[in-house]
Amino acid sequence: MPSHQKPDPAKVHAEQLKAVRIAINEVDEQMVGLIARRERLVRRAGSLKEDDESVRAPARVEQVISNVRGFAEKLDVDPTVVERTYRAMIDAFIEFELKVRRQP
Template sequence: MAVNCTTLEEIRANIDHLDQQIVALLAERGHYVSQAARFKKDTDGVKAPQRVEQVIAKVRGLSEAVGANPEVTEQVYRAMIAAFIEQELAEHASLKNLQTT
């Protein structure tokens, strides 16, 4: 829960603390993304545009429920998902190469 800060330094310290948590969660999410590549048959399965839209709809709803800006949440998630798709495509290609050698 966000607290009211009295100085810019206090705000920055709280943001730094949140950034540590966010990066740890991104690392955890990334591990799951890498695992998911094993279950996808092809690159279309990796890109999964319908799944992307499901996730966006879900996080917009979550955003509204906690009082966050849904537009910001959507933009952040779209950027994050695009980066993770690139990671998963590389992982998928690597796995496919291992299977053919």
């Protein structure tokens, strides 16, 4: 391209979006690794709990939510997004832990 021509804004935008998506994929891979670690810990915690109610542990759920909202605020991340993400993850892990507890 001759030096006097400006780059096509649509092409620049598409290239930037592609780069952002690659970075998001890298973050997702790291997050799945952390979720795997959390799953191992949940399995261990589940083996130490006496009943299903101790798995559900609403007070502990709220403690975790409070903690992650605080972490989010320190990192200048939207605490509502973090809370909603964690509530979904915690719900999934509670179901998982209950299922694991019921297996012979």
